[in-house]
Amino acid sequence: MALHRLDSITVGVPDVAATTVFYEDFGLNPSSDGWFSTTEGGNQLRLVTSASRRLVEACFAADDLDDIGRMRARLAERGFAAAIDGADLVTADPGTHTPIRIAARPRLQQQPYSAPAVNGPGRVDRVNARAAGILVESPVRPRRLGHFVLGTTDFDQSRQFFVDGLGLKVSDIVKDVGVFLRCSTDHHNVLVQRSPVPFLHHSSWQVDDVDAIGRGAMAVLERHPERHMWGLGRHYAGSNFFWYFRDPAGNYAEYHSDMDSIPEDAIWAPEVLEGALGLYRWGPPPPPSFINPEDLADLMIHGHSA
Numbered sequence: 501m502a503l504h505r506l507d508s509i510t511v512g513v514p515d516v517a518a519t520t521v522f523y524e525d526f527g528l529n530p531s532s533d534g535w536f537s538t539t540e541g542g543n544q545l546r547l548v549t550s551a552s553r554r555l556v557e558a559c560f561a562a563d564d565l566d567d568i569g570r571m572r573a574r575l576a577e578r579g580f581a582a583a584i585d586g587a588d589l590v591t592a593d594p595g596t597h598t599p600i601r602i603a604a605r606p607r608l609q610q611q612p613y614s615a616p617a618v619n620g621p622g623r624v625d626r627v628n629a630r631a632a633g634i635l636v637e638s639p640v641r642p643r644r645l646g647h648f649v650l651g652t653t654d655f656d657q658s659r660q661f662f663v664d665g666l667g668l669k670v671s672d673i674v675k676d677v678g679v680f681l682r683c684s685t686d687h688h689n690v691l692v693q694r695s696p697v698p699f700l701h702h703s704s705w706q707v708d709d710v711d712a713i714g715r716g717a718m719a720v721l722e723r724h725p726e727r728h729m730w731g732l733g734r735h736y737a738g739s740n741f742f743w744y745f746r747d748p749a750g751n752y753a754e755y756h757s758d759m760d761s762i763p764e765d766a767i768w769a770p771e772v773l774e775g776a777l778g779l780y781r782w783g784p785p786p787p788p789s790f791i792n793p794e795d796l797a798d799l800m801i802h803g804h805s806a
C-alpha cells in the first residue's frame with residue numbers, strides 16, 4: 501500500500517493562543533511553529549490563524565520518494581491534480597478543496613501496551629492489589645493521531661478522491677451519512693461524511709485504555725466543564741471507547757482506545773450501518789450539537805476561506 505499512516509493535520513482557528521491551552525490540557529506537547537507532538541507520532545497537529553475554523557491541510561505518510569512518484573502517477577491517471585512541493589506531493593480533495601500532502605515518513609513502531617491485570621466474574625487476575633488504573637499518577641499523553649472526520653458538500657467527489665485517488669480502503673459505511681476509510685491497520689484514519697458545509701468535525705487521538713480516557717477527560721474538564729461534548733461511550737464502527745471535547749474554535753477532539761485493527765484487507769467485511777449503530781454502541785445519548793455543531797450556519801455564511 502502506498503500510504504501507511506495519517507501523519508498530521510493543520511487546523512486553522514481564530515484564536516491560536518486559546519486553542520493552544522486546550523490542546524496542552526488535552527495532553528499534546530507544544531513544540532515549535534504552532535506544532536504539537538504526541539509521544540510516539542512526533543509533530544501531528546499544527547494550529548495556524550484563520551478567520552473561521554477549518555482543516556487547512558492533512559498529511560499522509562508514504563514509505564519513500566518512489567512511492568510518492570507512484571502516487572503522483574496514480575492521481576494523474578485518475579484525473580486528480582497534484583504538484584511536487586519540495587520532497588512532498590500536494591493534492592486536494594475536490595469535494596472540500598482541502599489540501600492533502602503526501603510525505604515520505606518512517607513507519608511507526610509503537611511501544612507495546614501492557615494490559616493491566618483485570619478481575620472479572622470467575623476470573624481473578626489481580627489479587628491483594630488495587631487496580632493500575634487508579635494508582636497511575638502521570639498525566640495522559642496521547643500516543644498518536646488516529647483519524648479525522650471531514651464534512652463534505654460533495655460526498656461522491658470526496659469519496660472518489662480518498663478511495664480511487666489516494667487508495668484508502670473502505671472499513672464500514674454509514675447509510676446516507678458517510679464512509680469510514682483506512683490507510684493503516686486502524687479501522688479508520690478518515691471518515692468522510694455528508695455535510696451542508698465543508699468542515700473538520702473532529703480529530704481523534706490514541707491513548708492506552710479506557711482508564712486513560714477517563715483520566716484524560718478529568719484533566720481536560722477540571723477547570724472547563726463546558727469543554728465536554730460526548731462520552732464516555734463505545735462506537736460500533738471501530739469498536740473503540742470514546743470521549744469527545746470541544747476546543748475553543750469549535751473543533752471536536754476525541755480520545756480513543758481499543759480500536760479495531762485490520763492488518764489483512766481480505767479478512768475484514770465492511771458493514772452498512774444504519775440508525776444509532778452508525779454513531780455508537782453504548783454511552784449517553786449523543787447531544788444534537790455532536791451531529792450538527794452549533795457553528796455550522798456561521799461556517800456556511802463565513803465559510804471555508806482563510
Ligand SMILES: [Fe+2]
Pocket residue numbers: 647649702703704754
Ligand atoms: Fe472519531
